[in-house]
Amino acid sequence: MKTTIIPIGNSKGIRIPKAVLEQCNFSKDVSLEVKGDCLIIKPLKRKPRAEWEKYFENMSKNKEDKLIIEDQLEIDMEEWEW
Numbered sequence: 801m802k803t804t805i806i807p808i809g810n811s812k813g814i815r816i817p818k819a820v821l822e823q824c825n826f827s828k829d830v831s832l833e834v835k836g837d838c839l840i841i842k843p844l845k846r847k848p849r850a851e852w853e854k855y856f857e858n859m860s861k862n863k864e865d866k867l868i869i870e871d872q873l874e875i876d877m878e879e880w881e882w
Contacts, residue, residue: 803814816826829844859865 801817801820803816805812805814824841825843826841827843831842831844833840833842856865
């Protein structure tokens with residue numbers, strides 16, 4: 801695909817078609833990387849589990865933080881050799 805670099809204020813930019821943005825899962829923020837003479841644009845990935853603390857606090861406030869499965873492990877260690 802060919803596109804033209806256009807002036808945007810004191811900078812330059814390119815127009816990326818909507819279909820390409822959707823195919824690459826680009827949203828508002830992206831990561832730019834230069835390799836040799838190539839510019840690589842990647843979707844900015846969110847940090848995994850970044851907002852878990854907030855959700856856990858809400859679960860606790862709503863009393864939704866009960867165990868789903870028993871977390872105790874019963875092991876008969878009398879026959880184990882140490």
